[in-house]
Amino acid sequence: xxxxxxxxxxxxxxxxxxxxxxxxxxxxxxxxxxxxxxxxxxxxxxxxxxxxxxxxxxxxxxxxxxxxxxxxxxxxxxxxxxxxxxxxxxxxxxxxxxxxxxxxxxxxxxxxxxxxxxxxxxxxxxxxxxxxxxxxxxxxxxxxxxxxxxxxxxxxxxxxxxxxxxxxxxxxxxxxxxxxxxxxxxxxxxxxxxxxxxxxxxxxxxxxxxxxxxxxxxxxxxxxxxxxxxxxxxxxxxxxxxxxxxxxxxxxxxxxxxxxxxxxxxxxxxxxxxxxxxxxxxxxxxxxxxxxxxxxxxxxxxxxxxxxxxxxxxxxxxxxxxxxxxxxxxxxxxxxxxxxxxxxxxxxxxxxxxxxxxxxxxxxxxxxxxxxxxxxxxxxxxxxxxxxxxxxxxxxxxxxxxxxxxxxxxxxxxxxxxxxxxxxxxxxxxxxxxxxxxxxxxxxxxxx
RNA sequence: GGCGGGUUUGCCAAGUGGGAAGGCGGAGGUCUGCAAAACCUCUAUGAGUCGGUUCGAUUCCGACACCCGCCUCCA
Numbered sequence: 186x187x188x189x190x191x192x193x194x195x196x197x198x199x200x201x202x203x204x205x206x207x208x209x210x211x212x213x214x215x216x217x218x219x220x221x222x223x224x225x226x227x228x229x230x231x232x233x234x235x236x237x238x239x240x241x242x243x244x245x246x247x248x249x250x251x252x253x254x255x256x257x258x259x260x261x262x263x264x265x266x267x268x269x270x271x272x273x274x275x276x277x278x279x280x281x282x283x284x285x286x287x288x289x290x291x292x293x294x295x296x297x298x299x300x301x302x303x304x305x306x307x308x309x310x311x312x313x314x315x316x317x318x319x320x321x322x323x324x325x326x327x328x329x330x331x332x333x334x335x336x337x338x339x340x341x342x343x344x345x346x347x348x349x350x351x352x353x354x355x356x357x358x359x360x361x362x363x364x365x366x367x368x369x370x371x372x373x374x375x376x377x378x379x380x381x382x383x384x385x386x387x388x389x390x391x392x393x394x395x396x397x398x399x400x401x402x403x404x405x406x407x408x409x410x411x412x413x414x415x416x417x418x419x420x421x422x423x424x425x426x427x428x429x430x431x432x433x434x435x436x437x438x439x440x441x442x443x444x445x446x447x448x449x450x451x452x453x454x455x456x457x458x459x460x461x462x463x464x465x466x467x468x469x470x471x472x473x474x475x476x477x478x479x480x481x482x483x484x485x486x487x488x489x490x491x492x493x494x495x496x497x498x499x500x501x502x503x504x505x506x507x508x509x510x511x512x513x514x515x516x517x518x519x520x521x522x523x524x525x526x527x528x529x530x531x532x533x534x535x536x537x538x539x540x541x542x543x544x545x546x547x548x549x550x551x552x553x554x555x556x557x558x559x560x561x562x563x564x565x566x567x568x569x570x571x572x573x574x575x576x577x578x579x580x581x582x583x584x585x586x587x588x589x590x591x592x593x594x595x596x597x598x599x600x601x602x603x604x605x606x607x608x609x610x611x612x613x614x615x616x617x618x619x620x621x622x623x624x625x626x627x628x629x630x631x632x633x
Numbered sequence: 634g635g636c637g638g639g640u641u642u643g644c645c646a647a648g649u650g651g652g653a654a655g656g657c658g659g660a661g662g663u664c665u666g667c668a669a670a671a672c673c674u675c676u677a678u679g680a681g682u683c684g685g686u687u688c689g690a691u692u693c694c695g696a697c698a699c700c701c702g703c704c705u706c707c708a
Contacts, residue, residue, distance in 0.1 A: 194637090212708080220708090227708035256706075341636060342704065366705065392706045414708030415638095421706070445638080446708065448701085483656080484646070489639075489701065496645060499657035506656090509671070527654095531647090539647045543655035553672060602666055609669085620670045629670075 186241060186533045189487060191418060191441040192339055196535055201409050202439060205244050208408030209235060210400040210438075211292070212417055213249040216276035217258040219463040220283050222477075222492055223447050223454055227414045229478065230444040230486040230536075232289040234412065236571045237532050248403045249292035250396055251277055253299050254389050259379055269299070269379050283464045286474035287481070288573045294403050298395040302381050305390045305398040308432055309368045309383075317431040324371035324386040330364050333427040339441060340419035366424055367391035393424035397437075401429060411438040415445055447481075447490040467497075475574055476500045482572075485539055503546075508577045510549045514562040521567070522560035528568060545572075582628045586617055590628050593619065 186199045201207045211231045214220055220228075231249075238245050252258075253273035262269050277297075284291060298305070309326055312318035317332045330336050330344065337343055344364065372380040372387040380387040390398075400408065406429070413422065422441065429437040449460040467477055479500035484490040525548045531540035545568070552561065562576075569576060582590070593608035609619055612628070620627040 214708085215706095224708045230708090340703080343635085364705070416703065416707055419636095419703060419705075424705085444708070446702070453701090480645095487638085488646090491645080493645080495657080499645065502658090503656055506671095513671095537647075539656090540654070543647065546655055550673085597666075600666075606667085613669090618670060621665060621668090622671070623664065627670090631670095 186237075187535050188440055188442055189535050191422075191443050192438075194341070197440070199440065201243065202407065205242060207238055207243045207245045207410065208404035209238070209245050209247045209410045209412070210396070210404055210408065211247070211249045211411075212396060212413035212421070213251050213292075213295070214276075214280050215252040215255050215257065216273045216280060217255070217261045218276060219465065220280050221454065222449070222462045222464065222467070222481075223414075225283065225287065225464060225477075226447050226481050226490060227412075227444050228284060228289050229287065229481040231412050232287075232573065233482050233486075233536060233538065233571065234410075234442065235290060236573060237536060240532075240567070240571045246294075246404065247290075247292040248294045248296065248400060250399045251280075251295055251297045252392070252395065253277065253297045254379060255298075255392060259376055262379065263375065263377060273297075273299075286464060286468070287478045288474065288575065289478075290573075296399045296403065298390060298399070301395060301399050301402065302390065304402045305394055306369075306383050308398045308401075308428070309390075309394060311432045312368065312428065315431060317428075318368055320385055321371075324388060325367050326369035326385055327365040328368050328424065328428060328431075330362060330366075330427065333431050335430070336427050337423065339423045339426055342419060342423075366393060366420065368394045368428070393421055394428060396421070397425045397429045397432075400425075401433070401437075406433040406435045406437070408438060410440050410442060412442045412444070415443040418443055442486075444486040445489045447492050449492045450494075451491055462492075472497050472501075476504060478573065479504055482538055483542060486536060504574065507545075507549065507574065510553065511562070511565060511576055512579060514557055514565070515559075516562060520560050521563040522558040524564055525568060532571065582617075586612065586615065586628055590619060590626055594626050 187196050188199050189196045209231075211228070214224060235245050235247055251273075254269065258269065258273060262272050265272060281291065309318060312328065313320065313326065316329075318326050318328050320326050368391050369383060369385055369388050370391055371385070372389070376389065379389055381389060400411070411422070411425075418441075426437050448454070449462065452458055452460055454461050464474075464477065468474070476497055477500075480492060480496050481490070483500070525544050527544035527547075528541050531537040531544060534540070552558070558564075566576065589608050589612055593605045593612075596602070596605040596608065612619060616631055618629045618631050620629055
């Protein structure tokens with residue numbers, strides 16, 4: 186199995202440090218608002234990654250942090266008059282619900298930054314002792330980028346090539362170099378009750394340090410996989426490497442995987458453009474979690490994805506065709522048939538989902554034409570542990586619906602087509618479609 | 634300015650130095666009392682533009698055009 190490693194910018198064979206165990210850390214949400222569809226693409230990619238690793242027999246330990254203390258959260262707390270805990274707990278639960286809607290597997294460990302303060306302080310202390318960090322006048326602690334000679338190895342930026350932008354100059358904190366970043370931010374009045382005691386006085390952790398502390402706490406000083414959106418490459422992940430490796434002297438992460446962002450209807454998602462969607466927005470428009478799942482995972486994770494309503498419609502049609510196929514498969518009994526040709530080869534190749542889905546649809550067409558191989562349903566159950574679309578139940582037709590189907594069939598036999606068409610309309614009203622197949626009528630529930 | 638990605642059929646989207654997957658849509662067909670549903674078949678002599686290398690390029694190299702991302706707390 187091969188992955189494109191951001192660190193080397195090449196596609197490399199994946200070899201875990203300690204097989205069959207795999208340590209996977211994925212950067213989680215900052216819980217001050219609902220996740221939007223762009224956020225969810227990242228979690229979808231990570232879900233497919235994890236599921237495929239498990240499919241391949243690895244025992245994955247998946248850790249995803251919840252960032253529950255941060256500037257934007259504090260602003261929300263201040264503006265809402267609620268407590269930090271109230272705000273972050275609410276959005277954390279909403280986030281987990283979104284993941285469930287999309288059938289994204291929950292991480293095994295979901296550490297919160299606010300529950301990891303001791304580990305964070307310990308890590309910062311180590312960096313201060315090592316002279317990789319220093320305490321500013323106001324009691325904030327900063328990481329000294331110049332102290333880490335490999336700084337820039339992930340993003341491939343050179344320090345002197347970094348263009349200073351407005352944000353650097355506007356920073357309210359004191360530090361020696363504009364590019365140094367805060368490990369610990371000293372408390373001020375605007376922070377309200379959000380504060381913890383530390384060797385440097387009251388304050389709160391910076392953003393990057395929490396991921397270093399929590400990932401190493403749960404996965405060790407070195408682990409296999411670390412993922413996130415491509416925007417996190419710099420500075421977030423670059424800074425994580427600097428902090429972690431300066432503290433431990435060991436290589437932090439072996440494979441870095443990053444997903445590209447998405448556009449909505451060809452444009453960058455923004456509230457002012459009116460193309461900003463949360464999952465609840467899409468559900469309210471009548472789209473289902475699995476349709477959204479299909480759209481989000483069907484484009485390769487390193488390619489920019491254009492999220493459109495045409496795409497959702499296409500996903501709906503494709504899934505209907507898949508469901509139709511699965512419903513006609515005989516129940517599994519006996520041996521499983523070989524996995525769809527090409528599926529694993531495609532997924533092994535840096536999760537080439539497009540090619541994998543192409544293999545799936547070729548299999549469907551071939552099976553429709555010449556009959557599915559025995560054990561196909563059991564095989565699909567295994568494939569679906571990766572795709573996560575779910576397998577439609579052989580829907581039981583309610584008795585009153587079946588009675589109408591039978592009555593219509595009797596009317597047809599008696600050539601009473603007026604009556605049979607009435608019943609057909611009636612069934613349509615109730616959300617059922619009749620398929621008159623050579624084997625007789627079949628009632629099918631229609632979506633929407 | 635620095636670093637990086639992209640441009641494939643109506644839309645979405647793969648692979649590949651030697652006649653371009655797959656999905657959606659569209660067209661035709663099978664089935665049907667008629668439909669619908671379902672299924673089958675077909676649907677890019679051409680891959681942003683111009684050069685080069687090669688027996689041969691969509692695939693390699695070089696220009697150019699356009700689009701996009703990152704450049705200090707946005708997945």
